[in-house]
Amino acid sequence: MTRPNVRSLRKATTFRxxxxxxxxxxxxxxxxxxxxxxxxxxxVEAFVRRRTTEVAMNMEETLKLLKARxxxxxxxxxxxAEFADGEASYGKADxxxxxxxxKRGPVxxxxxxxxxxxxx
Numbered sequence: 664m665t666r667p668n669v670r671s672l673r674k675a676t677t678f679r680x681x682x683x684x685x686x687x688x689x690x691x692x693x694x695x696x697x698x699x700x701x702x703x704x705x706x707v708e709a710f711v712r713r714r715t716t717e718v719a720m721n722m723e724e725t726l727k728l729l730k731a732r733x734x735x736x737x738x739x740x741x742x743x744a745e746f747a748d749g750e751a752s753y754g755k756a757d758x759x760x761x762x763x764x765x766k767r768g769p770v771x772x773x774x775x776x777x778x779x780x781x782x783x
Contacts, residue, residue: 680688688706692699736742750757767775776782 688699688702692702695702
């Protein structure tokens with residue numbers, strides 16, 4: 664079984680680099696005597712490796728925090744109680760409950776009558 668040619672798996676990609684970054688890359692490539700493409704690939708590979716580690720560490724820390732919170736209140740009873748207390752604190756004056764009565768002007772009253780089948 665033959666291995667695929669690595670070059671055939673590469674994909675040409677266009678990026679817009681800041682002029683200073685471009686100049687720095689060209690200078691380093693000349694000094695090191697390596698193709699600019701190889702230098703960019705090495706830099707991006709190092710960046711991806713470093714950022715992947717950072718992201719993984721952040722995700723692990725977030726997961727620890729979530730697990731700790733869940734351990735304190737596994738059934739979310741405290742959160743449910745806080746929600747219920749908040750809802751109860753409004754009593755009958757909760758603006759999100761019930762119907763709002765608005766005074767109707769003559770046009771709204773006529774449209775309402777027509778919609779309710781009162782043609783008179």
